[in-house]
Amino acid sequence: MLVTAAVVGAVLALTLSGTVSGVGWTLAALAVAVAMPVVGWRPQRAVGALLPRRVAVAESGWIPVAVALAVVPSVRDAPWLALLCLAAAVAAGSLGVVGRSSRSVVGGMLAVPFAMVRGAAWAARGLGGLRGVAGLPRLGMSLLAGVALLVVFAPLLAGADPAFGALLDALVPRFDGSYAVARIVYFALGAAVVLAAAVLVAARTVPPLGPARPSPLRGVEWALPIGLLVALFAAYVVTTLSTLFGSDEHIRTTTGLTYAEYARGGFWQLLAVSALTMAVVVAGLRWTPLRTPGDRLRVRLLLGGLVALTLVVVGSALYRMWLYQQAYGLTSLRLVVAATEVWLAAGFVIMLVSVLRLRPDRPTRGVVAAGMLTLLVLAVLNPDRLVASQNVERWRETGKIDVSTLGELSADAAPVLATLPEPIRSCALTGLPPSLDRAAADGWRAANLSRASAADLLGGSRPRCPDGLYRGPALLTGED
Incomplete structure (x- = not known):
């Protein structure tokens, strides 16, 4: 385990750079992914022993998704896209490591980062137990002797052949100031990730799935708050229906807003409403009583109606963004906003399926998977x-x-x-x-x-914008 952590740490120290996009990040992600089976991660056995095989396959699928997201920095230069994909890759890898042992999808996404300190302490205790291992000091001395030989012969060979010298300069980190500190930090990061994953795998236990506990709530106690929320959403949609999908002239005369104000107005409120609605649906699926056919019908009508009304609001936001880009053109930020709204729409469709099937089996995992798929599609489209x-x-x-x-x-x-x-x-x-x-x-x-x-x-040229040429939206042609 310690050797694997050291190897991965060395790979990260060798490959990572200060630039957020580059092949180094992909190589680092591949090294971490390859290390998972080495530290004993066996989803088909560890999870499949207690859960159906299809669940084990689904959980182990997070690792290939993480690797695919980590490939994006090698092919796309947009820093914001590379950063989002790397963050999603960390979350997907963490979900793949913890499997179903984490009942919360958010906890699963953050499990590996939060376990780094625990993994370091675990490794320290393991190192303490290695002091009495026979032959270990001699092995350490042998390693030091090998490093000493490399230090002596590598410069001589580099001086003998310029091509080999250039290769050595590119591969061997420079030990000067901040650059050396960065290499040490990258090494520690790689080792900590492997140890965190290892300690989570070692401690992972999946409780058997017993029968669902009946809800302590009566039907009316559950339906009253959900029904009031559905009524509120219905009133909002009916009242604002003409404005949500209104024309240019209608928007200006009815709201007094410009396209920009209309499209952007309420987006963050919409995001908050969507997140809260997802939480309400998940809680509703978990706590709803399903004792009678009437209970099941009530769940489908109330929660299904809530999700359907939210989909109308999300659709209106997409329409607003379409109007906005038609009037002012497309930017990276507007494209990200539109992609976020598409992801929300896909998430609510997943929620709606869970409601109609009365399956309270964590639809949030499907929503997270839809978000990662949206990122991959965005990377393929090349924003x-x-x-x-x-x-x-x-x-x-x-x-x-x-x-x-x-x-x-x-x-x-x-x-x-x-x-x-x-x-x-x-x-x-x-x-x-x-x-x-x-x-x-x-x-x-x-x-x-x-x-x-x-x-x-x-081709080595340095484009320059001519002095006096206006760099803004009023630029008409090159002659103006």
Whole structure:
């Protein structure tokens, strides 16, 4: 276990860089994924012994999802997308490790990060027990002798051949100042992740699924609060139906709001309402009495109606965002907002299926899986390139383009931006060379497919926006 933790820590120290997107993050994720079977993770046995085989397969499926999310930083340059995918990869990996031993999906997503301290203490106790192991001191001395030989011979061989010297410089970390500190931190992070996963696997117990406990609530005690909430949602939808799906003129005359205010207004409230509604549905499925056919019908009508009404509200938000981008064009933020709303819609569909089937078996796991699938679909669509394509198409139709917004896009958008005529092309590509230079400073660890393509397109040139050319939404053509 300790050797595996040390190896993974060394891989992270060797591969990770300060750039959030790069092949190093993918290699690090693969190293952690490969380490899981080594530390004894056997979902088919550990979980399948107490749960049906299909459940064991479903739980072990989180690890491939985590690896797929960790591949995104190798092919997409958008920092926000890479960061979201890496965070989701950590959550998926944690869910795969703890399996069904965590009754809370949120607890499962955070189990491995929170177990790092526990894993370190566990490893320390294990190290204390190794002092009396025969041959261990001699093995340690042998390892030190091998390192000493490498320190002596590696510089000599590097000096004998420039190609080998360049390879050695790229692979061996530099031990100078903050760079060395970062390597040590990455090593500790990799080792801590493996030890945290190992201690969770060692302590994992899955209680057998007994018969569901009957709800202590009577039908009317459960139905009264849910019914009031359904009535509130119905009143909101009926009252605002014309505004939710209103036209441009209707929006302005009825609400006095601009497109931007109308589309953005209430989004965070909508997000809060959606999260709270999901919590209400999960609690309702868990605590609802199902003693009689009337109880089951009441659950389907009330909770199903609540979910259906929430879907109408989510659909209206998607429509608002569509109106917004039709009027002002697409940006990365607007695309993320739209993707979030699509995820919410998919989550409520999963909730609705659970309600209709009367299956209170944690539909939140399906919602989390839908969120990770949304991220993967977003990565396949290539958000920044999609934003660039939509804005370039609008420019061809209207002659208007916001060069400032395009200039903030990542290298993912470079192939589309390169098709623009001068000087718009140079203005849109101005921000790429500094970004490419920062990534190049990290060497092969920050290698990325989109950045490599953008570097080939630029060919070493440094685009500059001509002085006096307005970089904003009023830019009409290159001649203006």
